[in-house]
Amino acid sequence: MLGVSQSTVSRAFNPKASISEKKRQMVLDAANKLGYTPNAIARSLISNRSGLVAIALDSESNPMYDLQTRKLANAIQKRGGQVVLCPIDKDDLDLAISRAIEYQVDGLIIATSRLTSRAIAQCEKFGVHLSLINRYIEGVTANCVGLDNLDAGIQAADYLAGKGFERMIYVSGDAGSMTSEERWKGFSKRLSELGLPAADYIQCHYNFESGLQAANEILAKPHQPQAIFCANDILALGVIDGLRQAGKNVPKDYAVMGVDDIPMSNWPGYSLTTIQQPLDKITQLAVDDLLSRIQDEKEASGDYLMHPGLLIERGSTQV
C-alpha cells in the first residue's frame, strides 16, 4: 500500500477515468514492481461484460477453417477481446455453447458448425451477440459476412467458358450447405445464359476423401466432362488425385478448379485454379462488427455483407 485507495488503483488502469497523471504513473509503476495485474474476471462480474468471444469449431479438421480460426483469433485479440474455443462435439452439440454461456461470453462466431437451433436460441436469450461467417440462419438475429457465392459460381462459369470448355460438371459440398448451393446456382445459371449445355451435378462432401470418390463417379459417366468445378478446394484436390490415380492427366484430360485458395492449392503438385476468399477482409469485418455491437450494446441489423472472390488462375485449368 502506497497510501491510495482501491478506487484510485482501478482508475489508474482505466484509460478514460478521471485521475491525475502523476497518481496514475505512481500506481502503474508500483503495479509493475509488485507484479500486479487487474483481475479481468472480477471486472467482468461488475461490468457485466466478459470480453470473451467464442468461436464455434467443428471437430473435423479442415485447412480453410483452421486458417479462418487463426485469423479470427488474431483479430479479436488485437481488438482487446479474448478468444474462447467452442469445439462442437458430435455427441453433444449444445454442450460447448451452454458452457460458453456459463462463462458469459459476449459474442459467438459461427463459421463452421451445424449447431442446433436450441443452442442459438440460448445465445439470443442470454444476450450473446452472434456473427455468422459464410452462412445464413433463418430467423436468427445475427449479422453475416462472407464470400459472394453466387458470384463465385458465375466467375467460374465465365472463366471455364472463356477457356473454350463446353461439357462441365459441378462437384457439390455437403447436402444442404448454403455455400455449395449458391455456387451451383450461379454456375448453372451463367452457363445457361451463355447458351452452353447444362452442367452435370455430383452430390458430395466438403473433404478430400469425397473428392477421391467423386473422381471415380466422374470417370464412370457416359458423357465425359472437359471441366470440373468443385465447391471448394479440398474437394478439388481430392478430385485431382482421384483422376490421376486412374491414370488421367490434369489439366490435359480434365480442367479442375475450386473455391477458397487454401495453401495446398498453391503447392506445385496441384497448382489449382481457384476463386480466392477475401479471408482477411471477411474476418476483419466480422470481428469489427461483432465487437462494436458488443461495445455499444447494439442489436444485429441482420445484414449479409457479401464480398466477391478473386479468381486465381493456375495450372490445373491451363493445358
Added chain:
Amino acid sequence: MLGVSQSTVSRAFNPKASISEKKRQMVLDAANKLGYTPNAIARSLISNRSGLVAIALDSESNPMYDLQTRKLANAIQKRGGQVVLCPIDKDDLDLAISRAIEYQVDGLIIATSRLTSRAIAQCEKFGVHLSLINRYIEGVTANCVGLDNLDAGIQAADYLAGKGFERMIYVSGDAGSMTSEERWKGFSKRLSELGLPAADYIQCHYNFESGLQAANEILAKPHQPQAIFCANDILALGVIDGLRQAGKNVPKDYAVMGVDDIPMSNWPGYSLTTIQQPLDKITQLAVDDLLSRIQDEKEASGDYLMHPGLLIERGSTQV
C-alpha cells in the same frame, strides 16, 4: 423464488454438495424452466479457479498444430475445462500471455510457440500450470509429453538402411528446434552404428516452401543421395514437389520420408512414408496431467514422457 436460499441453489448445481435429492431436482427443474445457468465467472472469483486453460498458438498455420489444437480443445472440454486461445503475435510475444493471466487461466499448454522467458516466468509467478508438448524449456517447472524424437531418428535410419539405401541426407527443421535436433541425433548415430556413410545435413525450416528450396539444394549436391529423411511431413511434401518440379521421380530417383503423419501425407499424390506421432495419446496425457495438477494444486514433477512413433510405410520409399 420458490422458497429456497441462494446456497441451496448453489448446492443443487454442485454434484458433491450435501443436499436432498428432492430439493436438488426442484431447483434444477425450476432453473431449467426459467433458463437459469450458474455464472462461471462469479464462481471462479470465489473459488480461485477459473476452469480456463490457454493454448498458445503460433500465427503461422501448420496442419500438425491445427490438428493438435483441435484435439487438445476437445480433450479439455470433455474434462470440464474451457479453452482460451493465446495467439502469439510476432510483434508482441507477451501480450497474449499477460492477457490470459488477467483472465486467471489455470493452465497453459505450449505446443508450438517460442515464447519469451519473461512470459513463462509470469506464468510461474501467477501460479499458471504449464504443460509442454514436444519441447523442453530449461529451468521451467512444467511437465512435458511428446514423441520420442531420438527413437524416431533411429527408426528412420533402420528403415532406410533396411531398404538398401546408403547415401542419405537429413533435411532439418528450424534452427535450434529440439525436435529436429533429436531426430537428427538419432538418425546420424544409428547410421554410424550400422557402418553406413554419414548423412548429409541441410538446414531448413518447418514449412512447405522451405522444402521446395531444400529440393533444389539437394539437386545441386555433388554426391546425390538415394534417400531423404525430413524433420517433418510438411517439409517432406515440399521436398517431393520440389524434386518433381525438376523432373525427378519420387520414389524412383529419391526415397523421401518424414515425421508426423499429417492428413496430406496420406493423399495419393504424395503417399509419404512417415513416422506417426501418437497424437491422441500425447494430447490425452498432457490434458489429463495438466487438469489433475490444477485440481490437486500439485506442482509439476518436471517429467518428460516420451512416446515412440509408429513407422507408416507408404509409396514414397518403395520403388
Added chain:
DNA sequence: TTGAAAGCGCTAACAA
C-alpha cells in the same frame, strides 16, 4: 481529483 461504500453472482464457513 479522490476516498468511502455498495454490490456484481457466487461459494464456504458457521449456525441452526
Added chain:
DNA sequence: TTGTTAGCGCTTTCAA
C-alpha cells in the same frame, strides 16, 4: 440438510 453471513476483486455512484 438447510439458511445466514461474509467476502472473492473489481467498478461505480456519491460525497468530500
